[in-house]
Amino acid sequence: MRRRRIFFLTIHLLFLTGLFYAFGHFVTTPRSIMSVRRLWAYESWIILSFYALFLYLTIVEMEFSVVKRLVGKKMEGFRRILMVNLILLVFPWGLFLIFAPGDLLGMLHLNSIYWRMLGVGSLIGAVIYYFPYRFYKYRLSYYVFIFGVVDNLLAAITVTALHIMGKVPLVAWGVTPLLMYYSYFFFNQARIFRRLKKSEVIENVF
Numbered sequence: 001m002r003r004r005r006i007f008f009l010t011i012h013l014l015f016l017t018g019l020f021y022a023f024g025h026f027v028t029t030p031r032s033i034m035s036v037r038r039l040w041a042y043e044s045w046i047i048l049s050f051y052a053l054f055l056y057l058t059i060v061e062m063e064f065s066v067v068k069r070l071v072g073k074k075m076e077g078f079r080r081i082l083m084v085n086l087i088l089l090v091f092p093w094g095l096f097l098i099f100a101p102g103d104l105l106g107m108l109h110l111n112s113i114y115w116r117m118l119g120v121g122s123l124i125g126a127v128i129y130y131f132p133y134r135f136y137k138y139r140l141s142y143y144v145f146i147f148g149v150v151d152n153l154l155a156a157i158t159v160t161a162l163h164i165m166g167k168v169p170l171v172a173w174g175v176t177p178l179l180m181y182y183s184y185f186f187f188n189q190a191r192i193f194r195r196l197k198k199s200e201v202i203e204n205v206f
Contacts (some may be wrong), residue, residue, distance in 0.1 A: 007184060008058065014177040015051040022047055022170055039107060047174040054178055057081055057185075075136065078189065082133050085182055089126035093175075094119050109169040125151065132189075137202045142193045148186030152179045 026040035064077025097110065097119030105111040129148065132141035156179035163173040196202040 007180075011054065011177040011181055014180075015047065015054065015174075018170060018174050018177075019044060019047045019051060022174075035107075042108070043169070043171045043174065046171050050174055050178050053084065054181060057084060057181065078136075079133060081185060082129065085185075086126050086129060086133065088178075089122045089129065094122040094126065097122070108171055110172065136193075142190060142197075145186045145190035145193060149183050149190065152183035152186065156180045156183065 022040055022044040026037060026044055029037040029040055031037060060077050060080050097105075097115050102111055105115065128144060131138075132144050135141065156176045159168060159173055159176050159179070162168040163170070163176075193202070
């Protein structure tokens with residue numbers, strides 16, 4: 001429990017640090033450089049939106065206890081949290097990166113072909129993560145959860161490293177705390193899945 005609190009506190013601090021950094025630059029950027037000032041405003045808004053989303057996910061977690069979420073309530077909390085992930089994978093991490101105008105992506109410093117490829121990968125990821133959403137009780141769901149742990153954690157580490165090297169903008173790094181949260185989420189679900197399998201109650205889920 002203590003490790004979980006430290007982990008969540010770290011995510012809060014990361015979001016707040018990124019938000020204050022972006023908003024601080026927005027406030028201190030002269031109005032004469034309106035294009036730069038507007039970019040900092042966009043980045044502040046995007047980070048704030050992701051932070052609000054993270055707060056919503058934590059509320060959902062608190063609302064549904066393990067027992068209620070997995071048995072009594074047929075995993076409503078699990079499905080709500082995973083649905084948010086599916087929506088994010090489809091848009092903005094999928095369709096936006098693929099079809100957004102080049103000028104807009106250029107303004108956000110996301111106009112590299114690698115970001116387009118990431119958009120395609122996000123759509124593929126949405127298909128993979130939909131399996132446990134729809135067919136939780138099958139063994140393959142467990143391996144999807146393990147994949148989710150590694151996938152989100154590596155993505156968070158990679159984006160952070162690239163941001164430190166100055167190769168990705170703050171707006172891209174702003175999603176890192178959310179990636180860390182979903183890595184934790186899938187890790188937790190893998191443990192719960194194994195527990196349900198051992199207790200042989202998983203057939204009653206969905």
